[in-house]
Amino acid sequence: xxxxxxxxxxxxxELAVLASLAGGEAYGYAIVxxxxxxxxxxxxxxxxxxxxxRLAKEGVLSVRSAASPTGPPRRYYRLTTEGRRRLDAxxxxxxxxxxxxxxxxxxxxx
Amino acid sequence: xxTIDMTVLSNGLQALVDSRLDTIDRMLMxxxxxxxxxxxxxxVETQIHELLAQQVPSDAEPTRDDLLSVLARxxxxxxxxxxxxxxxxxxxxxxxxxxxxxxPLPLASRSSVQPTSQxxxxxxxxxxxxxxxxxxxxxxxxxxALGLLFQSEIVIGVVWFLALVILLSGGxxxxxxxxxxxxxxxxxxxxxxxxxxxxxxxxxxxLTLIMxxxxxxx
Numbered sequence: 001x002x003x004x005x006x007x008x009x010x011x012x013x014e015l016a017v018l019a020s021l022a023g024g025e026a027y028g029y030a031i032v033x034x035x036x037x038x039x040x041x042x043x044x045x046x047x048x049x050x051x052x053x054r055l056a057k058e059g060v061l062s063v064r065s066a067a068s069p070t071g072p073p074r075r076y077y078r079l080t081t082e083g084r085r086r087l088d089a090x091x092x093x094x095x096x097x098x099x100x101x102x103x104x105x106x107x108x109x110x
Numbered sequence: 111x112x113t114i115d116m117t118v119l120s121n122g123l124q125a126l127v128d129s130r131l132d133t134i135d136r137m138l139m140x141x142x143x144x145x146x147x148x149x150x151x152x153x154v155e156t157q158i159h160e161l162l163a164q165q166v167p168s169d170a171e172p173t174r175d176d177l178l179s180v181l182a183r184x185x186x187x188x189x190x191x192x193x194x195x196x197x198x199x200x201x202x203x204x205x206x207x208x209x210x211x212x213x214p215l216p217l218a219s220r221s222s223v224q225p226t227s228q229x230x231x232x233x234x235x236x237x238x239x240x241x242x243x244x245x246x247x248x249x250x251x252x253x254x255a256l257g258l259l260f261q262s263e264i265v266i267g268v269v270w271f272l273a274l275v276i277l278l279s280g281g282x283x284x285x286x287x288x289x290x291x292x293x294x295x296x297x298x299x300x301x302x303x304x305x306x307x308x309x310x311x312x313x314x315x316x317l318t319l320i321m322x323x324x325x326x327x328x
Contacts, residue, residue: 071159
């Protein structure tokens with residue numbers, strides 16, 4: 001992976017984590033699996049878990065524990081009202097940036 | 111999905127899991143709060159059990175090879191170094207993003223990462239405070255010279271007392287910062303050493319000063 005890709009994805013971790021929870025709660029490993037499978041993202045647990053804990057600390061995510069059939073309790077994360085607000089703001093910002101870049105790129109190609 | 115339970119893991123296998131979790135915890139120490147460290151480690155432990163459950167048939171117990179295979183699929187503990195250093199930066203600033211999928215740094219290169227961590231900053235501050243405290247030794251000859259200049263023992267006593275106060279307070283601050291940094295770098299070691307020496311010298315100096323005053327008055 002080249003440095004540009006690394007830097008680009010650096011900026012997207014928080015948005016990706018929040019977006020992955022937009023549809024409802026999920027536990028840590030499920031979020032990692034979801035993001036790992038996304039082409040171009042491939043975030044792993046050492047990236048995702050620290051972000052989850054930070055966002056929970058900031059009150060952007062709420063956490064609840066539930067029994068797991070495989071071992072220790074799963075920690076389910078869910079967007080709070082503040083988290084939903086932050087996600088909406090980030091999505092809006094992302095769409096603006098993506099739209100501007102698309103315009104630039106199309107202009108450069110044509 | 112198998113129904114492996116945590117308790118099925120033998121002591122030896124659980125020790126392997128604990129060892130990995132402890133290593134991750136140490137990597138995170140000083141970079142994120144204890145609460146966050148616990149949260150991260152809990153998530154990793156859950157993931158280990160999820161992966162074991164996927165790998166081992168439901169009617170079998172996981173073996174050492176199964177567990178080692180699962181651990182090999184995880185990010186190495188050093189990967190959390192770069193991630194949480196980015197995290198530290200992002201917490202201090204606005205919302206700078208985290209490093210994504212960056213390769214873990216070798217342990218040998220940790221020193222290039224650590225200066226950004228809070229623990230290492232405190233270690234550095236400890237060393238700096240200790241070095242600054244050392245300069246208060248200059249006050250002893252300066253006080254003596256001023257005393258000779260003004261023909262006054264009081265001037266010597268006041269300047270030396272000031273030097274002792276600086277030594278004591280600077281040493282205490284250096285030791286405190288070094289302790290808070292958990293001796294994370296060489297600056298912290300320098301700070302702790304000089305800090306302790308400064309405190310001892312200030313106590314010794316104060317006793318000497320008191321004895322001189324008593325001798326002068328008797």
